[in-house]
Amino acid sequence: VSDTDEPLALLVHRLETQAELSAQDRGALLKLPYTIKAFDASTYLLREGEAPSACAVLVSGFAYRHKISVDGAKQIVSLHVPGEPLDFQHLFLNEADHNIQTLTRGEAALVPREAFRKLAQERPAVMQALLVNVLVEASIFREWVLNVGRRDGRSRIAHLLCEFAIRLDAQGLTNSNGYELPMTQEQIGDATGQTAVHVNRMLKALEKEGLVKRMGRCVSFADWRALRDIAGFGERYLHLGKQGA
Protein backbone atom coordinates (compact mmCIF):
# COMPACT_ATOMS: atom_id res chain seq x y z
CA VAL A 1 0.00 0.00 0.00
CA SER A 2 1.71 3.16 -1.14
CA ASP A 3 0.70 6.17 0.91
CA THR A 4 2.20 8.46 -1.63
CA ASP A 5 -1.19 8.74 -3.31
CA GLU A 6 -2.64 10.23 -0.14
CA PRO A 7 0.11 12.14 1.61
CA LEU A 8 -2.18 13.93 4.02
CA ALA A 9 -3.80 10.66 5.06
CA LEU A 10 -0.33 9.70 6.23
CA LEU A 11 -0.20 12.83 8.36
CA VAL A 12 -3.67 12.25 9.79
CA HIS A 13 -2.70 8.70 10.65
CA ARG A 14 0.43 9.91 12.36
CA LEU A 15 -1.40 12.51 14.42
CA GLU A 16 -4.05 10.00 15.42
CA THR A 17 -1.47 7.66 16.89
CA GLN A 18 -0.67 10.44 19.35
CA ALA A 19 -3.90 12.35 19.93
CA GLU A 20 -7.65 12.28 19.53
CA LEU A 21 -9.20 13.75 16.39
CA SER A 22 -12.84 14.03 15.39
CA ALA A 23 -14.18 13.18 11.94
CA GLN A 24 -14.41 16.92 11.26
CA ASP A 25 -10.80 17.42 12.25
CA ARG A 26 -9.72 14.62 9.95
CA GLY A 27 -11.74 16.04 7.11
CA ALA A 28 -10.33 19.50 7.56
CA LEU A 29 -6.78 18.18 7.63
CA LEU A 30 -7.34 16.17 4.46
CA LYS A 31 -8.64 19.26 2.69
CA LEU A 32 -5.44 21.21 3.26
CA PRO A 33 -3.72 22.35 0.10
CA TYR A 34 -0.33 20.84 -0.63
CA THR A 35 2.27 20.15 -3.27
CA ILE A 36 4.56 17.15 -3.59
CA LYS A 37 8.28 17.74 -3.75
CA ALA A 38 10.70 15.00 -4.73
CA PHE A 39 14.22 15.32 -3.37
CA ASP A 40 17.60 13.68 -3.65
CA ALA A 41 19.79 12.56 -0.80
CA SER A 42 21.49 15.43 1.07
CA THR A 43 18.97 18.06 0.02
CA TYR A 44 18.34 20.94 2.39
CA LEU A 45 14.63 21.34 3.12
CA LEU A 46 15.23 24.25 5.50
CA ARG A 47 18.25 26.24 6.58
CA GLU A 48 19.03 27.87 9.89
CA GLY A 49 18.15 31.55 9.86
CA GLU A 50 15.47 31.24 7.22
CA ALA A 51 11.85 32.12 7.79
CA PRO A 52 9.99 28.87 7.19
CA SER A 53 7.29 29.21 4.54
CA ALA A 54 5.94 25.70 4.29
CA CYS A 55 5.13 22.86 6.60
CA ALA A 56 6.59 19.66 5.22
CA VAL A 57 5.48 16.11 5.91
CA LEU A 58 7.91 13.36 5.01
CA VAL A 59 6.13 10.98 2.64
CA SER A 60 9.01 8.69 1.75
CA GLY A 61 12.70 8.66 2.49
CA PHE A 62 14.56 9.75 5.61
CA ALA A 63 15.64 13.13 6.95
CA TYR A 64 17.43 14.69 9.90
CA ARG A 65 17.82 17.95 11.78
CA HIS A 66 21.25 19.36 12.46
CA LYS A 67 23.12 22.38 13.74
CA ILE A 68 26.58 23.64 12.90
CA SER A 69 28.76 25.18 15.61
CA VAL A 70 30.83 28.28 14.95
CA ASP A 71 33.95 26.18 14.46
CA GLY A 72 32.24 24.08 11.84
CA ALA A 73 31.34 20.96 13.80
CA LYS A 74 28.06 19.38 12.77
CA GLN A 75 25.65 17.89 15.26
CA ILE A 76 22.62 15.93 14.15
CA VAL A 77 19.85 16.45 16.68
CA SER A 78 17.14 14.13 15.36
CA LEU A 79 16.20 11.58 12.73
CA HIS A 80 12.92 11.37 10.87
CA VAL A 81 11.16 8.46 9.22
CA PRO A 82 8.36 8.57 6.60
CA GLY A 83 5.06 9.88 7.86
CA GLU A 84 6.54 12.35 10.30
CA PRO A 85 5.91 16.08 10.09
CA LEU A 86 9.14 18.06 9.79
CA ASP A 87 8.15 21.65 10.38
CA PHE A 88 5.99 21.68 13.45
CA GLN A 89 9.10 22.76 15.33
CA HIS A 90 9.02 26.06 13.46
CA LEU A 91 5.36 26.51 12.75
CA PHE A 92 4.97 29.30 15.28
CA LEU A 93 8.51 30.64 15.32
CA ASN A 94 9.83 33.44 13.13
CA GLU A 95 13.18 31.96 12.27
CA ALA A 96 14.66 28.48 11.89
CA ASP A 97 17.24 27.63 14.55
CA HIS A 98 18.53 24.53 12.77
CA ASN A 99 18.79 22.85 9.38
CA ILE A 100 16.63 20.10 7.98
CA GLN A 101 18.38 17.89 5.48
CA THR A 102 17.43 14.67 3.73
CA LEU A 103 19.30 11.45 4.32
CA THR A 104 18.04 9.59 1.25
CA ARG A 105 16.04 10.45 -1.79
CA GLY A 106 12.31 10.67 -1.20
CA GLU A 107 9.27 12.89 -1.27
CA ALA A 108 7.67 15.47 0.98
CA ALA A 109 4.22 17.01 1.01
CA LEU A 110 4.45 20.77 1.44
CA VAL A 111 1.49 22.46 3.09
CA PRO A 112 1.51 26.27 3.08
CA ARG A 113 2.43 27.44 6.54
CA GLU A 114 -0.44 29.89 6.81
CA ALA A 115 -3.06 27.31 5.89
CA PHE A 116 -1.81 24.99 8.57
CA ARG A 117 -1.63 27.68 11.22
CA LYS A 118 -5.12 28.86 10.42
CA LEU A 119 -6.53 25.36 10.74
CA ALA A 120 -4.76 24.83 14.04
CA GLN A 121 -6.11 28.07 15.40
CA GLU A 122 -9.65 27.19 14.37
CA ARG A 123 -9.60 23.62 15.66
CA PRO A 124 -8.38 23.10 19.21
CA ALA A 125 -8.04 19.35 18.71
CA VAL A 126 -5.74 19.88 15.75
CA MET A 127 -3.69 22.38 17.74
CA GLN A 128 -3.52 19.90 20.58
CA ALA A 129 -2.42 17.07 18.30
CA LEU A 130 0.26 19.35 16.93
CA LEU A 131 1.31 20.20 20.47
CA VAL A 132 1.51 16.56 21.50
CA ASN A 133 3.70 15.88 18.50
CA VAL A 134 6.00 18.72 19.50
CA LEU A 135 6.08 17.57 23.13
CA VAL A 136 7.12 14.08 22.13
CA GLU A 137 9.85 15.47 19.93
CA ALA A 138 11.04 17.65 22.80
CA SER A 139 11.22 14.55 24.96
CA ILE A 140 13.38 12.89 22.33
CA PHE A 141 15.73 15.87 22.34
CA ARG A 142 16.10 15.50 26.09
CA GLU A 143 16.99 11.85 25.69
CA TRP A 144 19.59 12.80 23.11
CA VAL A 145 21.16 15.22 25.56
CA LEU A 146 21.48 12.28 27.95
CA ASN A 147 22.77 10.09 25.16
CA VAL A 148 25.62 12.32 24.05
CA GLY A 149 26.24 13.65 27.55
CA ARG A 150 26.43 10.49 29.58
CA ARG A 151 26.94 7.37 27.49
CA ASP A 152 30.09 5.99 25.89
CA GLY A 153 30.54 5.74 22.15
CA ARG A 154 29.34 2.19 21.75
CA SER A 155 26.20 2.73 23.81
CA ARG A 156 25.33 5.91 21.96
CA ILE A 157 25.29 4.07 18.67
CA ALA A 158 23.26 1.23 20.14
CA HIS A 159 20.80 3.76 21.49
CA LEU A 160 20.47 5.41 18.10
CA LEU A 161 19.71 2.05 16.51
CA CYS A 162 17.11 1.19 19.14
CA GLU A 163 15.29 4.47 18.71
CA PHE A 164 15.33 4.09 14.96
CA ALA A 165 13.86 0.58 15.15
CA ILE A 166 11.05 1.61 17.47
CA ARG A 167 10.15 4.63 15.42
CA LEU A 168 10.04 2.61 12.23
CA ASP A 169 7.75 0.16 13.97
CA ALA A 170 5.55 2.98 15.18
CA GLN A 171 5.07 4.05 11.58
CA GLY A 172 4.31 0.49 10.52
CA LEU A 173 7.40 0.33 8.35
CA THR A 174 8.75 -2.84 9.85
CA ASN A 175 10.75 -5.06 7.59
CA SER A 176 10.56 -8.63 8.84
CA ASN A 177 14.23 -9.30 8.16
CA GLY A 178 15.55 -6.55 10.38
CA TYR A 179 16.17 -2.85 10.30
CA GLU A 180 18.50 -0.88 8.15
CA LEU A 181 19.80 2.53 9.03
CA PRO A 182 20.68 4.46 5.87
CA MET A 183 23.46 6.56 7.38
CA THR A 184 27.15 6.82 6.67
CA GLN A 185 29.52 6.36 9.56
CA GLU A 186 30.28 10.03 9.49
CA GLN A 187 26.60 10.83 9.91
CA ILE A 188 26.31 8.37 12.77
CA GLY A 189 29.22 10.20 14.33
CA ASP A 190 27.51 13.55 13.84
CA ALA A 191 24.41 12.17 15.55
CA THR A 192 26.26 10.69 18.49
CA GLY A 193 28.98 13.26 19.04
CA GLN A 194 31.93 11.21 17.81
CA THR A 195 34.28 11.12 14.85
CA ALA A 196 33.67 8.83 11.90
CA VAL A 197 36.85 6.96 12.78
CA HIS A 198 35.66 6.10 16.22
CA VAL A 199 32.22 5.15 14.96
CA ASN A 200 33.97 2.70 12.68
CA ARG A 201 35.78 1.14 15.61
CA MET A 202 32.62 0.86 17.71
CA LEU A 203 30.64 -0.54 14.81
CA LYS A 204 33.27 -3.19 14.28
CA ALA A 205 33.05 -4.04 17.96
CA LEU A 206 29.28 -4.38 17.76
CA GLU A 207 29.66 -6.51 14.65
CA LYS A 208 32.14 -8.81 16.38
CA GLU A 209 29.62 -9.22 19.18
CA GLY A 210 27.09 -10.25 16.55
CA LEU A 211 24.76 -7.32 17.21
CA VAL A 212 24.88 -5.57 13.86
CA LYS A 213 25.71 -6.34 10.27
CA ARG A 214 26.90 -3.97 7.62
CA MET A 215 26.20 -4.01 3.92
CA GLY A 216 27.36 -1.14 1.82
CA ARG A 217 26.63 2.14 3.48
CA CYS A 218 23.90 0.88 5.76
CA VAL A 219 23.97 -0.56 9.21
CA SER A 220 21.47 -3.39 9.61
CA PHE A 221 20.38 -5.26 12.69
CA ALA A 222 17.81 -7.89 13.40
CA ASP A 223 17.53 -7.86 17.15
CA TRP A 224 17.12 -4.44 18.69
CA ARG A 225 16.32 -6.03 22.03
CA ALA A 226 19.88 -7.27 22.26
CA LEU A 227 21.08 -3.75 21.66
CA ARG A 228 18.74 -2.39 24.28
CA ASP A 229 20.81 -3.66 27.17
CA ILE A 230 24.09 -2.13 26.14
CA ALA A 231 22.30 1.09 25.17
CA GLY A 232 20.43 1.41 28.43
CA PHE A 233 17.44 2.02 26.22
CA GLY A 234 13.99 2.54 27.68
CA GLU A 235 11.10 3.58 25.47
CA ARG A 236 9.22 5.72 27.94
CA TYR A 237 10.61 8.90 26.44
CA LEU A 238 8.98 8.12 23.09
CA HIS A 239 5.52 8.43 24.67
CA LEU A 240 4.09 5.81 22.36
CA GLY A 241 0.34 5.54 22.25
CA LYS A 242 -2.40 8.11 22.46
CA GLN A 243 -1.80 10.96 24.86
CA GLY A 244 -4.73 12.63 26.45
CA ALA A 245 -5.50 11.64 30.03
Add this chain to the structure above:
Amino acid sequence: VSDTDEPLALLVHRLETQAELSAQDRGALLKLPYTIKAFDASTYLLREGEAPSACAVLVSGFAYRHKISVDGAKQIVSLHVPGEPLDFQHLFLNEADHNIQTLTRGEAALVPREAFRKLAQERPAVMQALLVNVLVEASIFREWVLNVGRRDGRSRIAHLLCEFAIRLDAQGLTNSNGYELPMTQEQIGDATGQTAVHVNRMLKALEKEGLVKRMGRCVSFADWRALRDIAGFGERYLHLGKQGA
Protein backbone atom coordinates in the same frame (compact mmCIF):
# COMPACT_ATOMS: atom_id res chain seq x y z
CA VAL B 1 8.81 44.83 43.22
CA SER B 2 8.04 41.37 44.46
CA ASP B 3 5.98 39.38 42.04
CA THR B 4 5.24 36.82 44.67
CA ASP B 5 2.03 38.67 45.47
CA GLU B 6 0.77 38.05 41.95
CA PRO B 7 2.25 34.78 40.75
CA LEU B 8 -0.01 34.45 37.75
CA ALA B 9 0.84 37.96 36.61
CA LEU B 10 4.37 36.66 36.36
CA LEU B 11 3.18 33.89 34.09
CA VAL B 12 1.12 36.25 31.94
CA HIS B 13 4.10 38.53 31.60
CA ARG B 14 6.28 35.62 30.59
CA LEU B 15 3.82 34.39 27.95
CA GLU B 16 3.42 37.88 26.57
CA THR B 17 7.13 38.20 25.92
CA GLN B 18 6.74 35.28 23.51
CA ALA B 19 3.25 35.54 22.04
CA GLU B 20 0.24 37.78 21.57
CA LEU B 21 -2.55 37.70 24.14
CA SER B 22 -5.80 39.65 24.24
CA ALA B 23 -7.17 41.35 27.34
CA GLN B 24 -9.65 38.49 27.68
CA ASP B 25 -6.87 35.93 27.51
CA ARG B 26 -4.95 37.76 30.20
CA GLY B 27 -8.01 37.97 32.39
CA ALA B 28 -8.79 34.29 32.02
CA LEU B 29 -5.22 33.34 32.89
CA LEU B 30 -5.25 35.54 35.98
CA LYS B 31 -8.46 33.90 37.15
CA LEU B 32 -6.92 30.42 37.19
CA PRO B 33 -6.96 28.74 40.59
CA TYR B 34 -3.59 28.07 42.18
CA THR B 35 -1.78 27.34 45.40
CA ILE B 36 1.65 28.51 46.46
CA LYS B 37 4.21 25.92 47.43
CA ALA B 38 7.45 26.84 49.17
CA PHE B 39 10.35 24.47 48.62
CA ASP B 40 13.88 23.89 49.81
CA ALA B 41 16.91 23.34 47.66
CA SER B 42 17.05 19.89 46.02
CA THR B 43 13.32 19.26 46.26
CA TYR B 44 11.74 17.10 43.59
CA LEU B 45 8.76 18.83 41.99
CA LEU B 46 8.12 15.94 39.60
CA ARG B 47 9.62 12.51 39.12
CA GLU B 48 10.06 10.48 35.96
CA GLY B 49 7.27 7.97 35.52
CA GLU B 50 4.72 9.97 37.48
CA ALA B 51 1.49 11.27 36.01
CA PRO B 52 1.75 15.04 36.39
CA SER B 53 -1.19 16.50 38.30
CA ALA B 54 -0.30 20.16 38.50
CA CYS B 55 1.23 22.77 36.28
CA ALA B 56 3.88 24.66 38.20
CA VAL B 57 5.19 28.14 37.54
CA LEU B 58 8.47 29.06 39.19
CA VAL B 59 7.87 32.19 41.25
CA SER B 60 11.24 32.49 42.96
CA GLY B 61 14.34 30.35 43.10
CA PHE B 62 15.88 28.16 40.44
CA ALA B 63 15.13 24.68 39.13
CA TYR B 64 16.33 22.17 36.57
CA ARG B 65 15.23 19.13 34.60
CA HIS B 66 17.28 15.97 34.64
CA LYS B 67 17.32 12.34 33.61
CA ILE B 68 19.13 9.39 35.14
CA SER B 69 20.59 6.70 32.90
CA VAL B 70 20.29 3.02 33.80
CA ASP B 71 23.83 3.00 35.15
CA GLY B 72 23.10 5.90 37.45
CA ALA B 73 24.61 8.81 35.57
CA LYS B 74 22.70 12.05 35.93
CA GLN B 75 22.22 14.47 33.06
CA ILE B 76 20.70 17.87 33.58
CA VAL B 77 18.82 18.84 30.44
CA SER B 78 17.69 22.39 31.24
CA LEU B 79 17.81 25.20 33.77
CA HIS B 80 14.92 27.40 34.83
CA VAL B 81 14.80 30.89 36.25
CA PRO B 82 11.94 32.60 38.11
CA GLY B 83 8.88 33.32 36.02
CA GLU B 84 9.20 30.28 33.82
CA PRO B 85 6.53 27.60 33.59
CA LEU B 86 7.86 24.17 34.49
CA ASP B 87 5.17 21.74 33.42
CA PHE B 88 4.18 22.75 29.93
CA GLN B 89 6.43 19.93 28.76
CA HIS B 90 4.05 17.41 30.31
CA LEU B 91 0.75 19.21 30.11
CA PHE B 92 -0.55 16.96 27.36
CA LEU B 93 1.47 13.83 28.04
CA ASN B 94 0.41 10.95 30.27
CA GLU B 95 3.67 10.32 31.99
CA ALA B 96 6.74 12.33 32.97
CA ASP B 97 9.89 11.35 31.06
CA HIS B 98 12.27 13.29 33.32
CA ASN B 99 12.63 14.76 36.78
CA ILE B 100 12.17 18.35 37.83
CA GLN B 101 14.22 19.34 40.84
CA THR B 102 14.91 22.64 42.55
CA LEU B 103 18.34 24.15 42.65
CA THR B 104 17.71 26.61 45.47
CA ARG B 105 14.91 27.29 47.90
CA GLY B 106 12.02 29.20 46.43
CA GLU B 107 8.33 29.14 45.62
CA ALA B 108 6.13 27.77 42.88
CA ALA B 109 2.54 28.48 41.93
CA LEU B 110 0.68 25.25 41.29
CA VAL B 111 -2.23 25.45 38.87
CA PRO B 112 -4.40 22.33 38.59
CA ARG B 113 -3.54 20.58 35.37
CA GLU B 114 -7.14 20.22 34.26
CA ALA B 115 -7.94 23.88 34.75
CA PHE B 116 -5.00 24.86 32.61
CA ARG B 117 -5.78 22.37 29.88
CA LYS B 118 -9.37 23.47 29.75
CA LEU B 119 -8.40 27.10 29.39
CA ALA B 120 -5.93 26.27 26.64
CA GLN B 121 -8.56 24.30 24.74
CA GLU B 122 -11.06 27.14 25.00
CA ARG B 123 -8.68 29.91 24.02
CA PRO B 124 -6.59 29.39 20.90
CA ALA B 125 -4.30 32.29 21.75
CA VAL B 126 -3.48 30.74 25.11
CA MET B 127 -2.83 27.39 23.47
CA GLN B 128 -0.62 29.10 20.94
CA ALA B 129 1.33 30.95 23.63
CA LEU B 130 1.82 27.66 25.39
CA LEU B 131 2.97 26.10 22.15
CA VAL B 132 5.45 28.87 21.47
CA ASN B 133 6.87 28.41 24.95
CA VAL B 134 7.28 24.70 24.30
CA LEU B 135 8.85 25.31 20.89
CA VAL B 136 11.43 27.65 22.35
CA GLU B 137 12.27 25.11 25.02
CA ALA B 138 12.63 22.44 22.36
CA SER B 139 15.04 24.71 20.53
CA ILE B 140 17.07 25.03 23.71
CA PHE B 141 17.23 21.26 24.02
CA ARG B 142 18.61 21.06 20.50
CA GLU B 143 21.30 23.57 21.36
CA TRP B 144 22.19 21.50 24.41
CA VAL B 145 22.63 18.43 22.23
CA LEU B 146 25.10 20.48 20.21
CA ASN B 147 26.74 21.75 23.37
CA VAL B 148 27.44 18.38 24.96
CA GLY B 149 27.98 16.67 21.62
CA ARG B 150 30.41 19.00 19.92
CA ARG B 151 32.11 21.43 22.30
CA ASP B 152 35.00 20.87 24.68
CA GLY B 153 34.63 21.10 28.44
CA ARG B 154 35.60 24.72 28.81
CA SER B 155 33.31 25.91 26.03
CA ARG B 156 30.39 23.94 27.39
CA ILE B 157 30.62 25.72 30.70
CA ALA B 158 30.99 29.10 29.02
CA HIS B 159 27.92 28.33 26.94
CA LEU B 160 25.93 27.42 30.02
CA LEU B 161 26.87 30.72 31.63
CA CYS B 162 25.93 32.70 28.54
CA GLU B 163 22.54 31.10 28.28
CA PHE B 164 21.90 31.65 31.95
CA ALA B 165 22.80 35.34 31.70
CA ILE B 166 20.54 35.94 28.73
CA ARG B 167 17.62 34.14 30.27
CA LEU B 168 17.95 36.09 33.49
CA ASP B 169 17.96 39.28 31.45
CA ALA B 170 14.90 38.16 29.55
CA GLN B 171 13.06 37.81 32.85
CA GLY B 172 14.26 41.23 33.96
CA LEU B 173 16.27 39.75 36.79
CA THR B 174 19.50 41.47 35.90
CA ASN B 175 21.81 42.33 38.74
CA SER B 176 23.97 45.26 37.76
CA ASN B 177 27.10 43.77 39.33
CA GLY B 178 27.10 40.60 37.27
CA TYR B 179 25.43 37.21 37.19
CA GLU B 180 25.64 34.42 39.67
CA LEU B 181 24.91 30.81 38.87
CA PRO B 182 23.78 28.98 42.00
CA MET B 183 25.13 25.57 41.03
CA THR B 184 27.72 23.29 42.56
CA GLN B 185 30.52 22.10 40.33
CA GLU B 186 29.00 18.66 40.31
CA GLN B 187 25.74 20.10 38.99
CA ILE B 188 27.60 22.06 36.34
CA GLY B 189 29.20 18.77 35.39
CA ASP B 190 25.82 17.06 35.19
CA ALA B 191 24.59 19.83 32.92
CA THR B 192 27.57 19.77 30.61
CA GLY B 193 28.37 16.05 30.52
CA GLN B 194 31.57 16.15 32.55
CA THR B 195 32.77 15.13 35.98
CA ALA B 196 32.92 17.55 38.87
CA VAL B 197 36.71 17.21 38.93
CA HIS B 198 37.05 18.34 35.37
CA VAL B 199 34.60 21.17 35.85
CA ASN B 200 36.85 22.34 38.64
CA ARG B 201 39.83 22.36 36.33
CA MET B 202 37.99 24.24 33.59
CA LEU B 203 36.55 26.74 36.03
CA LYS B 204 40.02 27.46 37.36
CA ALA B 205 41.19 27.99 33.82
CA LEU B 206 38.36 30.43 33.16
CA GLU B 207 39.16 32.19 36.40
CA LYS B 208 42.81 32.54 35.49
CA GLU B 209 41.73 34.09 32.21
CA GLY B 210 39.71 36.59 34.23
CA LEU B 211 36.35 35.48 32.82
CA VAL B 212 34.66 34.22 35.96
CA LYS B 213 34.90 34.64 39.71
CA ARG B 214 33.86 32.21 42.37
CA MET B 215 32.42 32.90 45.80
CA GLY B 216 31.18 30.02 47.84
CA ARG B 217 29.13 27.66 45.76
CA CYS B 218 28.26 30.13 43.08
CA VAL B 219 29.98 31.01 39.86
CA SER B 220 29.73 34.70 39.13
CA PHE B 221 30.67 36.61 36.04
CA ALA B 222 30.31 40.17 34.93
CA ASP B 223 30.96 40.03 31.23
CA TRP B 224 29.07 37.35 29.38
CA ARG B 225 30.11 38.84 26.07
CA ALA B 226 33.69 37.83 26.79
CA LEU B 227 32.47 34.30 27.39
CA ARG B 228 30.46 34.33 24.20
CA ASP B 229 33.50 33.98 21.99
CA ILE B 230 34.97 30.94 23.64
CA ALA B 231 31.50 29.38 23.92
CA GLY B 232 30.61 29.93 20.30
CA PHE B 233 27.38 31.32 21.68
CA GLY B 234 24.70 32.74 19.44
CA GLU B 235 21.34 33.71 20.83
CA ARG B 236 19.21 32.84 17.84
CA TYR B 237 18.13 29.55 19.38
CA LEU B 238 16.52 31.38 22.31
CA HIS B 239 13.98 32.99 19.94
CA LEU B 240 13.81 36.13 22.04
CA GLY B 241 10.99 38.50 21.29
CA LYS B 242 7.43 37.97 20.25
CA GLN B 243 6.82 35.09 17.87
CA GLY B 244 3.93 35.26 15.50
CA ALA B 245 4.65 36.60 12.06
Add this chain to the structure above:
DNA sequence: CGTTATCTTGACCGTCGTCAAACAGGGTGG
Protein backbone atom coordinates in the same frame (compact mmCIF):
# COMPACT_ATOMS: atom_id res chain seq x y z
C1' DC C 1 31.43 23.47 67.11
C1' DG C 2 31.24 19.17 65.02
C1' DT C 3 29.64 16.94 60.84
C1' DT C 4 28.93 16.75 56.16
C1' DA C 5 29.07 18.51 51.55
C1' DT C 6 31.88 20.78 48.33
C1' DC C 7 36.05 22.17 46.47
C1' DT C 8 40.94 21.33 45.30
C1' DT C 9 44.96 18.95 43.79
C1' DG C 10 47.92 15.28 42.00
C1' DA C 11 48.91 10.99 39.74
C1' DC C 12 47.47 7.79 36.52
C1' DC C 13 45.02 5.88 32.76
C1' DG C 14 41.48 5.08 29.08
C1' DT C 15 38.47 6.63 25.62
C1' DC C 16 38.36 8.99 21.89
C1' DG C 17 40.29 12.59 18.54
C1' DT C 18 43.80 13.49 15.01
C1' DC C 19 46.53 12.52 11.15
C1' DA C 20 47.60 9.75 7.41
C1' DA C 21 47.53 6.18 4.20
C1' DA C 22 45.50 2.39 1.94
C1' DC C 23 41.35 0.23 0.27
C1' DA C 24 36.60 -0.72 -1.57
C1' DG C 25 32.74 0.52 -4.27
C1' DG C 26 29.67 2.99 -7.14
C1' DG C 27 29.17 6.29 -10.68
C1' DT C 28 30.72 8.78 -14.79
C1' DG C 29 32.76 9.56 -19.11
C1' DG C 30 35.84 8.20 -22.70
Add this chain to the structure above:
DNA sequence: CCACCCTGTTTGACGACGGTCAAGATAACG
Protein backbone atom coordinates in the same frame (compact mmCIF):
# COMPACT_ATOMS: atom_id res chain seq x y z
C1' DC D 1 34.11 -2.10 -21.20
C1' DC D 2 37.64 -0.06 -18.84
C1' DA D 3 39.84 3.98 -16.63
C1' DC D 4 39.05 7.18 -13.43
C1' DC D 5 37.32 9.63 -9.50
C1' DC D 6 34.89 10.65 -5.57
C1' DT D 7 32.92 9.25 -1.44
C1' DG D 8 33.03 6.32 2.23
C1' DT D 9 35.41 2.64 4.91
C1' DT D 10 39.31 0.62 7.29
C1' DT D 11 43.50 0.50 9.92
C1' DG D 12 47.53 2.02 12.69
C1' DA D 13 50.23 5.17 15.39
C1' DC D 14 50.14 8.80 18.45
C1' DG D 15 48.49 12.24 21.58
C1' DA D 16 45.18 14.79 24.37
C1' DC D 17 41.05 15.66 26.67
C1' DG D 18 38.82 14.23 30.20
C1' DG D 19 37.65 10.24 33.65
C1' DT D 20 39.03 7.82 37.94
C1' DC D 21 40.81 7.36 42.46
C1' DA D 22 42.25 9.23 46.57
C1' DA D 23 43.64 12.49 49.84
C1' DG D 24 43.49 16.89 52.05
C1' DA D 25 41.62 21.68 52.51
C1' DT D 26 37.63 24.60 52.83
C1' DA D 27 33.25 25.98 53.52
C1' DA D 28 28.35 25.15 54.63
C1' DC D 29 24.95 23.91 57.99
C1' DG D 30 22.59 22.08 61.95
